Amino acid sequence: MKFDYDSEYFNPQHVLECGQTFRFHPFKDGYVVYSGDKACYVRVEGSKTVVECDDGDYFYEYFDLNRDYSQIVNRAKSHGVPLLSRSADVCRGLRLLNQNKEEMLYSFIISQNNNIPRIKLIISRICEGLGEKREFLGEEYYAFPTTEKLAGAGVDFFTKAGCGYRDNYLAETSARILCEGIARLENLPTAELKKQLLTYKGVGPKVADCVALFGFGKRDSFPVDTWIERIYREDFNGALTDRNKITDYFLGLFGEDSGYIQQYLFYGKRENL
DNA sequence: GCCCAGGAGTGCA
DNA sequence: TGCACTCATGGG
Numbered sequence: 001m002k003f004d005y006d007s008e009y010f011n012p013q014h015v016l017e018c019g020q021t022f023r024f025h026p027f028k029d030g031y032v033v034y035s036g037d038k039a040c041y042v043r044v045e046g047s048k049t050v051v052e053c054d055d056g057d058y059f060y061e062y063f064d065l066n067r068d069y070s071q072i073v074n075r076a077k078s079h080g081v082p083l084l085s086r087s088a089d090v091c092r093g094l095r096l097l098n099q100n101k102e103e104m105l106y107s108f109i110i111s112q113n114n115n116i117p118r119i120k121l122i123i124s125r126i127c128e129g130l131g132e133k134r135e136f137l138g139e140e141y142y143a144f145p146t147t148e149k150l151a152g153a154g155v156d157f158f159t160k161a162g163c164g165y166r167d168n169y170l171a172e173t174s175a176r177i178l179c180e181g182i183a184r185l186e187n188l189p190t191a192e193l194k195k196q197l198l199t200y201k202g203v204g205p206k207v208a209d210c211v212a213l214f215g216f217g218k219r220d221s222f223p224v225d226t227w228i229e230r231i232y233r234e235d236f237n238g239a240l241t242d243r244n245k246i247t248d249y250f251l252g253l254f255g256e257d258s259g260y261i262q263q264y265l266f267y268g269k270r271e272n273l
Numbered sequence: 274g275c276c277c278a279g280g281a282g283t284g285c286a
Numbered sequence: 287t288g289c290a291c292t293c294a295t296g297g298g
Contacts, residue, residue: 164296286290
């Protein structure tokens with residue numbers, strides 16, 4: 001199956017390299033991307049971005065292609081913040097992905113006090129160790145493990161995968177999700193979802209915001225990490241140091257566009273725009 | 274040896 | 287409630 005979309009507002013590099021997903025790698029003229037147990041091949045062909053996959057409905061939603069990003073970009077540029085205007089303009093092809101909820105929960109537990117290359121490495125080791133082996137375009141890959149597999153793996157599996165002190169967080173949280181299910185978190189308003197997420201071991205405010213944003217589609221979330229703290233100080237002349245208060249500050253400023261703008265800022269700052 | 278990375282849990286005031 | 291301390295691991 002194959003579909004395409006205007007590449008001005010769908011740039012695979014921006015979408016994948018901005019830190020919202022950890023499972024992709026360069027392939028031919030583009031990237032192979034994994035989500036849950038599915039895979040796709042995405043590349044730019046002239047004015048179109050082309051997606052090849054087995055499940056077109058899934059990846060059309062995954063790449064958030066029902067949403068008009070030209071308006072989001074214009075609103076982002078209207079705030080008069082130089083970094084934001086530059087980033088939104090250059091990264092207009094960035095889109096927020098609608099990703100697998102459990103994969104986001106476990107992935108962002110791993111992300112705490114860690115760096116992106118190492119997060120990707122750890123996740124790939126966990127997939128190879130516990131994920132179902134599949135094939136896509138003649139290449140083998142491993143699905144993200146089910147909660148059942150993760151919960152049955154034992155703490156030392158996560159230790160050996162390089163998770164460090166987060167090993168026990170993964171064991172505990174996967175065991176709890178296996179027991180209680182993920183459905184109890186669905187269809188909650190953002191504030192209530194975040195409150196619930198905070199009760200899982202290894203999930204603090206920043207991880208909860210990322211899971212809500214990337215897994216549950218809660219665009220009125222604004223994760224604050226070390227990069228956003230730096231942006232807050234340097235580009236918004238902020239004086240607050242409490243991360244929760246910095247989140248509230250940005251939510252007040254950007255409202256329903258918070259999640260998109262957070263990604264423009266994060267990616268733009270890291271790329272030195 | 275240091276500091277940093279998409280931070281969070283714990284103990285103590 | 288706030289706040290210091292600690293928690294693996296690897297790169298620079």
